Amino acid sequence: MPRPSVREQLVDAAMECFHERGFNGTGIQDIARTAGVPKGSVYNHFDSKEALAAEVMDRYAVSRRLEMLRDESLAPVPRLRAHFRYLAEDLERFLFERGCMFGNFGTELSNQSAAMRGNVDSRLNLWASAVTQVLEEARAAGALTTSLAPDQLGQFLVNAWEGAVLRAKVARSRNPLDGFFEVFDSLVA
């Protein structure tokens, strides 16, 4: 396997640092140290910490596996549940400490960077649309008992998930995520 490029090492290191300490809590020096490269080489690859954060967001978005939401080998409701289960397992690997990078950056940077706010807004909209799409399939299949509109419910579920992830981070516990699934089953199944 080829050795990861310095650029890739830097994106990996930045993702780790931003997850653990947030954007403002992370210095370029921290990222360079975590990547094991000299500080100067960060600026050989990225114009700014914000440019690095944008690339971290791209990579994080891929790791959310939105394509799971289009996997027609599963019926809509089990498919949606499997997607959130996947996200929960990813959080559990890090003992719920990391939270969601969309939520973390959205909270920390919305007032500080219009570009980052727009970036997080787009990601969350894209995700909520993909969730809504599955709920529309569920409705068409007669598999939604609630009278809520799929779009309403899709937006709500994404937001409620973000809140549950935040609470899991604060409580260092999976209980908030379990609570999400219980209400999910009552709203969606």
Add this chain to the structure above:
Amino acid sequence: MPRPSVREQLVDAAMECFHERGFNGTGIQDIARTAGVPKGSVYNHFDSKEALAAEVMDRYAVSRRLEMLRDESLAPVPRLRAHFRYLAEDLERFLFERGCMFGNFGTELSNQSAAMRGNVDSRLNLWASAVTQVLEEARAAGALTTSLAPDQLGQFLVNAWEGAVLRAKVARSRNPLDGFFEVFDSLVA
């Protein structure tokens, strides 16, 4: 009316700065400048930025008006709705830019300060307990249609609210809060 003490001015200024820029994005100098006092006088009143943040949390908690949840002049469900409406109006005054200080500090500082994480955890638990209490009254009065347990639902609503507030901050829009109320009515009424 007596002039506010320097200590009060500092807490006011810190609340404003932390809301706008977060904890790590705010320097002691910013707080002093906002309060219109010399930087040195911050340390005459507070041992650290964290000590100041703890006092800001106390004041913010009071402004959440949890006592609304014990106002028996309203039936349980309208009382709970009125509480969240009050919180929504408070967010709207600041064009949804501020978010919730519990959520903001919980997101930014949970991995950085065990004391702050514990503080936010306690506040959210206290709040969720108060919401649960109202839902128990609603259940006893036969006013809850859902089969979810009051505790389950109380915890979920607090988390879903935090997520909706975060999304409103990112989107600079009240839509996520409106969406919360629509689902609230479908779950609780």
